[in-house]
Amino acid sequence: MTPSTVFNREKESAMTLVRRRPLLPGALLSALLLATPMLAAAQQQDSPRNRLDVQAQAELQVVPDEATLNARLWERTPAVAQREDTRTDSEALAKARQRLEERAATLIQTLEDAGLERDAISAGSLRVQPESLQGKSDGESEPTPLVRTRLERPFQIEISDLDDLPMMLDALTEAGVNALDGVTYDLSDREQAADEVLTKALEKARHKAELMARTLDMTLGPVINVSENHAPVFQPRMMAMSADAAPESAGSNAEYRPGTITLDAMVNVSWAIEPAQSEQ
Structure with a gap:
């Protein structure tokens, strides 16, 4: 068997493998084509220019009991x-x-x-x-x-x-x-104090977002993301x-002043926003 004969047989085998490779089903190909513009729209919707990110921190002074x-x-x-x-x-x-x-x-x-x-x-x-x-x-x-x-x-x-x-x-x-x-x-009730300081942080975040939107002539949409930067910190x-x-x-009328315990919480909140009226 000559080298040229070996080469021709290898070429024919390669072409046979190519012909036998199955093509993508039509339904799968159509789904991929439809998903592409949807992904692009989602990325555009979550882009920084369509959202307002706010970070807020709150502190609470509590008298121990x-x-x-x-x-x-x-x-x-x-x-x-x-x-x-x-x-x-x-x-x-x-x-x-x-x-x-x-x-x-x-x-x-x-x-x-x-x-x-x-x-x-x-x-x-x-x-x-x-x-x-x-x-x-x-x-x-x-x-x-x-x-x-x-x-x-x-x-x-x-x-x-x-x-x-x-x-x-x-x-x-x-x-x-x-x-x-x-x-x-x-x-005695740490959970109540933690809930209170977290609520204050969220209210502060909303206040900041509304102030920024009002000042910049924007309209706040729904909240699209919220997270705690860190949970309320409690230190006896x-x-x-x-x-x-x-x-x-001992035996005297001595006073023991417990002072206060400080709790703090920090949150990150993102709102969807509409463009300024001048850009509509």
């Missing part, structure tokens, strides 16, 4: 030299834990006597942490390192009526808490407090 108190109780084992035998440490731990549990029970009872429901008191898990101390030096040798163990229980107290806050602080100090980690002010308000400062106000 509930609070959370965080407090801690702790007990320590006696400090011993680090190099000494610590086989009796388990007994010291047991005694420290017993003292801690007794104080915790007293704290809960004191809060209940002050009018707080048991469900509003949350007692955290026991925490055990070693502590290192520097012993005293006798002037002739280096100070001896000392070690002890600290056992701690955290407490969280939910206060639904802020008028009860001073009384609860007095109860905590009366129970002898070792640390008050501050007050966190919050809202913290008030620092120390256990040392609390006794100074």
